[in-house]
Amino acid sequence: MxxxxxxxxxxxxxxxxxxxxxxxxxxxxxxxxxxxxxxxxxxxxxxxxxxxxxxxxxxxxxxxxxxxxxxxxxxxxxxxxxxxxxxxxxxxKPDTLSVDDTTETDDGELTEPVQIVDWAQLPEDELLSSETLAYVDQAIEALPERLKITFILREVEGLSTLEAAEVLNISEAALKTRLSRARLQLRESLTEYFEGRFEGKVYGT
Amino acid sequence: MAHNENCRQLLGSLSEYVDGTAEESICADIERHLADCNNCRVVVDTLRRTVYLVRSTRPEETVMPAEVRDRLYKVLNLEDYLNSGG
Missing domain, CATH: 1.10.1740.10 (RNA polymerase sigma factor, region 2, helix turn helix motif)
Structure with a gap:
């Protein structure tokens, strides 16, 4: 083969x-x-x-x-x-929920972005440093369980929305909501991480 | 205040917006809002970068160690096929 x-x-x-x-x-x-x-x-x-x-x-x-x-x-x-x-x-951890558990404990209001720092402007080499990429892994690891699994299936393993929804036995809409939450939460962690590099140069008031 | 309310309403659609899979009418709403909301513009830009960064971490793909593979085939009684794959 x-x-x-x-x-x-x-x-x-x-x-x-x-x-x-x-x-x-x-x-x-x-x-x-x-x-x-x-x-x-x-x-x-x-x-x-x-x-x-x-x-x-x-x-x-x-x-x-x-x-x-x-x-x-x-x-x-x-x-x-x-x-x-x-x-x-x-x-x-006895409080972890099954993927079959359809009770959406996480569908309250989306966490609003707290950190507004424009780190998107950082140069590519700084953005993609090995230190940063290691931090990205940690930040994924730190996501709440169901967001983490959704994120891994969709973004790391590259399953389609439909496939990931089938794996988790939830609707495609619910899958998209979880993915959106996971991404916003990661954005928040990364913003905290990059904030130091701007030394107080905060955009947008 | 009304401004903040707009930001909040659009927040749930931003993920699909950065993927380019949001509905056209939603895209239009978002773009209208982004034109005069600097905070949301920063959120969109950094969200886009977040997705990009995550996709950049992928090259160091984990490969299952050979011993793990050997043990798996043994447990499944498939030793005869152990060397058939790449």
Whole structure:
């Protein structure tokens, strides 16, 4: 199997459901890296990420008959993995909500921007310094759980709005709202970070 | 005061606006507002930069370590296929 530009071989759902091991190996081959990365991003810990990775494919293997084929297989795997990751988080912090929990505790008013500093004018090399990029990672990590997962699926893993909404079992509108919140919150953290570099030169009054 | 109310109303649409996926009428509203609200202009510019920055952090993509992959294949009883992939 070549990874150089050629398309990955298509997976036959029929064969998967018939218990074809080679097809299952193909499914693992094509998706395990993304699942591991997603779990690592959500959990921030390699051991936990590996547990989620294994559990995701064990469950996929066990429940392939339940997969209805309406979404992509990769979306379905992301969904299993996200739920597994959230279960682990809930064990650590009992107040974490399931992705299936549709009660929107976060749909009150949007936090208004507090910081108005025009760091958009900063030169590219300063903006993209490795220190800044490391800070961006930290700021993502610090987002509230459901905003963080939404953000990772959409912006880091590059899922479409529809796919990310399917993974989280929420509407596309709710997905967009969460993404918007996550971005505004990140903007706020980054503004705090860049503020020092302007030394009190605050724009807009 | 009325001015602040406008800022707040548009806030929820800014994310889609910077993606260029907001509805046309909303875009028009936002642009009209931005023309005389410097604060919101700064928020839009820095929000756009935020999205850009996040997308710039991606190159250091995490790759699953080989041992993790080996253990995964073992757990799944797929050792026979361990060397078939890239």
């Amino acid at each position: 070549s990874q150089n530009g050629s398309k990955p071989p298509p997976i036959s759902l029929e064969a998967l459901k018939a218990g074809d091991k080679a097809q299952f190996a193909l499914l693992v081959e094509q998706n395990s890296n993304q699942i591991y990365r997603l779990a690592l991003r959500i959990l921030g810990n390699e051991q936990d990420a590996e547990d989620v990775l294994q559990e995701t494919f064990i469950k996929a293997f066990r429940h392939i008959q339940d997969f209805d084929g309406r979404s992509r297989l990769s979306t379905w795997l992301y969904r299993i993995a996200t739920n597994e990751a959230l279960m682990l988080l809930r064990k650590r």
